[in-house]
Ligand SMILES: C[S@@+](CC[C@H](N)C(=O)[O-])C[C@H]1O[C@@H](n2cnc3c(N)ncnc32)[C@H](O)[C@@H]1O
């Protein structure tokens with residue numbers, strides 16, 4: 076499933092594509108919301124492993140504009156709730172993720188991203 | 199006893215396209231069950247299974263960790279496998295996040311030092327190199343077992359991604375391009391066959407990457423002698 080938490084951990088890996096290969100940009104997405112149990116500590120502990128700006132932009136691309144552009148120093152419960160929703164509850168079911176550097180498009184279908192590359196594209 | 203995942207939703211057609219859990223799978227489940235107490239204590243945040251097939255193993259891990267919130271990333275080159283991984287998770291109320299890809303390639307650069315539990319039941323059967331590489335490029339069920347020379351051709355490529363050699367660290371610290379998966383407390387469970395040369399895998403992982411290892415279980419299944427090896431950064435008892 077492509078949730079924004081997963082999207083934040085995926086980079087283009089086409090041979091030679093090593094700069095500006097993250098984050099991938101969503102295109103023509105179809106989104107589904109699925110409720111997940113809120114766990115503030117998990118979100119808090121996960122944040123250092125994620126890229127804030129990439130998350131905010133990805134959320135925008137899938138229609139969620141609730142996150143502040145700059146990562147606040149203090150995480151209150153309300154913000155953690157918003158992060159939880161963006162990271163864990165938005166599922167991208169169809170569409171693609173496109174590399175801003177080499178323009179490779181990775182399709183998403185039935186909720187699963189296909190990141191396989193052809194032989195000649197592998198580094 | 200931790201219940202074995204419910205796989206009743208998988209059809210015969212699914213299991214013609216995707217690895218049907220077998221002795222090797224169950225040995226890995228047994229190893230994880232044996233480690234359950236410690237795994238829970240570690241409170242892992244990011245789990246990553248390479249070659250998740252039916253999704254049976256990650257689902258089982260999700261059941262072991264229960265209410266401990268964790269991200270379960272699963273990769274497989276076979277797109278029928280990632281489809282089954284997703285549905286097996288759902289069937290058992292565990293949210294798995296499958297990605298169709300080879301090994302950990304699109305995740306590697308972003309996951310550096312963050313994987314707390316890494317699992318791999320690889321295609322470990324010795325075949326000729328041609329059979330292994332065509333199975334890899336066809337990304338079909340043959341990729342479940344065809345392992346090439348010593349059954350190690352696919353595993354070998356993953357081992358290189360688990361840790362970076364101290365030599366490479368030395369040269370690369372400047373530009374921070376080294377790619378390694380395990381977090382400081384990370385554990386890596388690998389299924390291996392006797393013919394894969396378990397002592398050699400273990401000594402190379404220690405010498406090249408400084409990873410300690412232990413054999414958690416070994417078991418004979420028909421003609422196969424199977425092992426579960428656990429790698430960690432510091433020796434555990
Ligand atoms: C022995 S099966 C194990 C399946 C499942 N984890 C289990 O234990 O039942 C090996 C799995 O690895 C997958 N695989 C083979 N080569 C791979 C690669 N390069 N990257 C990711 N997965 C791969 C196969 O498609 C297959 O699903």
Ligand SMILES: [Zn+2]
Pocket residue numbers: 087088089092096174175176177178179
């Ligand atoms: Zn690219």
